[in-house]
Amino acid sequence: MHKDDNAALDAFDYRILERWQHDTRIPAKAIADEIGLSVAAVQRRLKRLRALGVIRREVAELDPRKVGRPVTCIVGVDLDREGAEDLARFRKKMLASAEVQQCYYVTGQNDFMLVVIAADMEAYDAFTRRVLLADGNVKSFTTQVVLERVKTGVSVQLPG
CATH class of the missing domain: 3.30.70.920 (Lrp/AsnC effector binding domain/regulation of amino acid metabolism (RAM) domain)
Incomplete structure (x- = not known):
């Protein structure tokens, strides 16, 4: 993503990302319930955020x-x-x-x-x-x- 690419992100995307970056095991339903979207909408947005390269990787943090x-x-x-x-x-x-x-x-x-x-x-x-x-x-x-x-x-x- 370049500097101006974040214009494609809206408040729902940021709310999803805030939760997802801290725990990728959180169910889409929990995010959907918390932010007021459907489960399908959250899943579509996560897929789009991956395709845009906003979500680069989903990994486990080891001690x-x-x-x-x-x-x-x-x-x-x-x-x-x-x-x-x-x-x-x-x-x-x-x-x-x-x-x-x-x-x-x-x-x-x-x-x-x-x-x-x-x-x-x-x-x-x-x-x-x-x-x-x-x-x-x-x-x-x-x-x-x-x-x-x-x-x-x-x-x-x-x-x-």
């Missing part, structure tokens, strides 16, 4: 600690060269790295910010050696180890 990945690191990466091909190659490498939970191309001191999940510091060290240190275009990187996951998620504040 990393409970699946053996208790270490979270925030990593700032500075590249030596930032040409289009260099950036594309780095993006591709991040997409292929299972440890990288999130990757952002950013302004400021770093070129990329990563959220990396690992089993322990040894696994994180192995990741940095395999993915960052082995990349001749990575000038430097800094790591901040997360002490507590205070707030996580992917919900988006919606208009209204």
